[in-house]
Amino acid sequence: MSWLDCLDPTELAIIALIVSLVLSSDQNADELNVWGNFVVAVGGLMLVIAAQKQFRQNKQQEKEQEKEDIQQQLQSLQKMLEQLIDAKKPDKNAEDGASFIYIQGGK
Secondary structure, eight states, rough: OOOHHOOOHHHHHHHHHHHHHHHHOOOOOOHHHHHHHHHHHHHHHHHHHHHHHHHHHHHHHHHHHHHHHHHHHHHHHHHHHHHHHHHOOHHHHHHHHHHHHHHHHHH
16 A cells, blocks of 8 residues: 555554544434444454465565575585585596505505
């Protein structure tokens, strides 16, 4: 609701005051109680809906964050695995040198 975005709290309270005065004019106490309970019921249900929307949004954000964390962990593990594989690979220069030394030692 874009019109709510441009109102400050005082302006919103003034609008609520004006609406309540307009609705309560020419109403007896019983009618005012009905209107008041109706407004409270609508407000309560709106709060339940808002809370459930926020809950579901937070859950979705948590799932997305968890997915990102797992992807980062997988990338980190992949890098570590690559480093281990590279560390286990024999160095060709070292092999040639070892062969040379072995041949030299055998003569």
